[in-house]
Amino acid sequence: MSDPLNERDRAADALEMVAGAARAYLDSLATRPVHDHAADGLLDLLDGELSERGEGTLDSVERLLRVGTGAATHSSGPRFFHFIVGGSTPAAQAGDWVTSLLDQASGLWLTSPLASRAETVVLRWLKDLFGLPASYGGVLTPSATFANLTGLACARQWWGERHGADVTADGLAGLPRMPVLAGGYIHPSSRKALQLLGCGRDSVRVLTRDDAGRADVAAMDRALAEIGGPAVIVANAGEVNSGDFDPIGELAELAERHGAWLHVDGAFGLFAAASPRLSHLVAGVERAHSVTADGHKWLNVPYESGFAFVRDPALLGRAFGAWGAPYLPAADDEHINYNCLGPESSRRARALPIWATLRAYGRQGYREMVERHHDLALRLGAAVEEAPDLELLAPVRLCVVCFRYRPPGVPEERLDELNRWIGERLVADGRVYAGTTTYRGMTALRPAIVNWRTTETDIDLLLQVIREIAAETLTRHR
Known part of the structure; x- marks a missing residue:
């Protein structure tokens, strides 16, 4: 053999x-x-x-x-409600099989005009879906973490140029620390991107107005005035524990007034832009300097898939291009070479499943799915509010429902242990998946609804299983 x-x-x-x-x-x-x-x-x-x-x-x-x-x-x-993980639409799954069948090297036009053209098309379609200006540059990435890395690398390059430095070529040595401001919703993936960029994972100055993590816009205004120079604001469109949003429009105003860079991490929340009912949640995103999202969340394409959009397309090339290798195309090549616009060199043709699903279902299909999932989240939230032994901990903003089991007669100091046990038992039971988090100091469940297959039956089963496990858990803990 x-x-x-x-x-x-x-x-x-x-x-x-x-x-x-x-x-x-x-x-x-x-x-x-x-x-x-x-x-x-x-x-x-x-x-x-x-x-x-x-x-x-x-x-x-x-x-x-x-x-x-x-x-x-x-x-x-x-019935997978843990983390925030979508499925694969029929068209996307088939498109991914085509991707493996053709096995294109998508970084260069020379190696695959097919992959390069498909990426250009889907980036245009995604900007249309999200209401972003057509003039923005973009690139597909393996994930929202890589997308945040891409957007923040452009922010770092922009910031360095404001100090008369080319950090892509020369690094950060001799420069002050790049100021980064955020509310409490900042995701670990943004911190990881800053870590990889040499800016420091813990360099973010977090300014909040409550224990939920809502951004303190007035404090940011004062901080930017004190900095008195270029800085970066990180906004979150969709917080993972409650699905809440930073006030993107207000932060865009701050960025414009102080000459700052606004980066919007829209891993799943950016999809609110696909719905007229929900687009107010991301109002102002079209004014950001960089915007990111995940494809393997609400776009429902297979892992790995993310995308980054940048207002000044030339910054992508300055942050990632100019490889200087004689066997690679020059920077002024007439064709788009996406390995010069993002962190990857060897790249899968991940545009193909995105192309297949967007062409198959269009703007209306994604609007209907986002709104259906929002309605399912509202259904679950309403059931929680009506139940005497459950407590809704945050308003349902989009697709995440944050709540805990709180039966009558159980003292507050025992509730965290009780809910942790329920979360462990949910995963061990296996019929549905929904994990726990810590929200405002409380252990809570936070199922997220982003899979195209999910229906009311699945939401009702989730609640049923939680009740069964809760009853067993309460008996055990008495």
């Missing part, structure tokens, strides 16, 4: 094997547990010594399918 050349006639057979397993697996997602812990024993089938001559294409693919369809966490199904 050994050399894959000996099995070149098995390539299509292997793909047919996967396609044959797909229908039964996808059909099962509506009712199967998110995770069947009894199937974890299958994971041992992945282990063992590396074979000397190999076990062959079909045998290996068959085993991977057997283990994967049994032991995977079925986050592509409708």
Whole structure:
């Protein structure tokens, strides 16, 4: 067996094997547990010594399918409410298979005009969907973390140029620390981006007006006046614990008044722009200098997918281009080479599933999905408010519902332990997934609804399972 050349006639057979397993697996997602812990024993089938001559294409693919369809966490199904994870629409999933089939190197026009043109098209479509100016530059990234890295790298380059320095070429040595201001909603991915950029993970000056983390705009105004020079404001469109939003319009006013850079992390919340009912939540985002979001959240395309948009397109090239390698295209190449506009060099053609899903469902399809999920969140929030043993901890703004179990007669000091136990039992139970967080000092559940498959049945089951586990938990803790 050994050399894959000996099995070149098995390539299509292997793909047919996967396609044959797909229908039964996808059909099962509506009712199967998110995770069947009894199937974890299958994971041992992945282990063992590396074979000397190999076990062959079909045998290996068959085993991977057997283990994967049994032991995977079925986050592509409708009942995964943990973190903020979408599924894959039918068009996006098929588009991703096409991506693997064609296996394009998408960083350069020379290596794949197909991938480059598709990326240009989907970036234009996404700007249209989000109401961003067509003049903004953009690039696809593996995630919102990489998208934040991209936007903040452009901010760092802009800031350095205000100090007469080219930080891409010469680094930060000799420069003061770049001032970064944010409210309490700033996400760890923005901090990680600042860490990777050499600006410091903990360099962010967080200014809040309450223990929920709402941005103190007046304090930011004063801080920017004290700085008296270029600075960066990080705004969040969609906070992970409650789904709340920073006042983007007010922060845009501050940025314009003080000559600051406004970066908007819209990992999932930017999708509010797709709905006339909800677009007020991101009012002012079109005035930001950089805007980011995740595709594998509410766009419902496969991992890994993110995107970054920058008001001044030339900054992308100054922050990431000019590789200076003779075998690569020059900076003035007539075609767009996306590996000069973002942090990656080797890039998958991740535009293809995005192209497929946007073309398949259009602006109306995404508007309807976002609004349907918002309605489901409101349904869950209303059920929580009506229940005597549940407590809604934050208003339902978009798709996240933050609440806790609070039965009568249980003292406050025991509620955190009780809710932590419920969260652990939810994951162990496996029928639905919803984890815990800490919100305003309280342990809380915070299911997020962003999967295209999720319906009222799934929301009602979530509440049912929580009640069952809560009753068992209360009995155990008495």
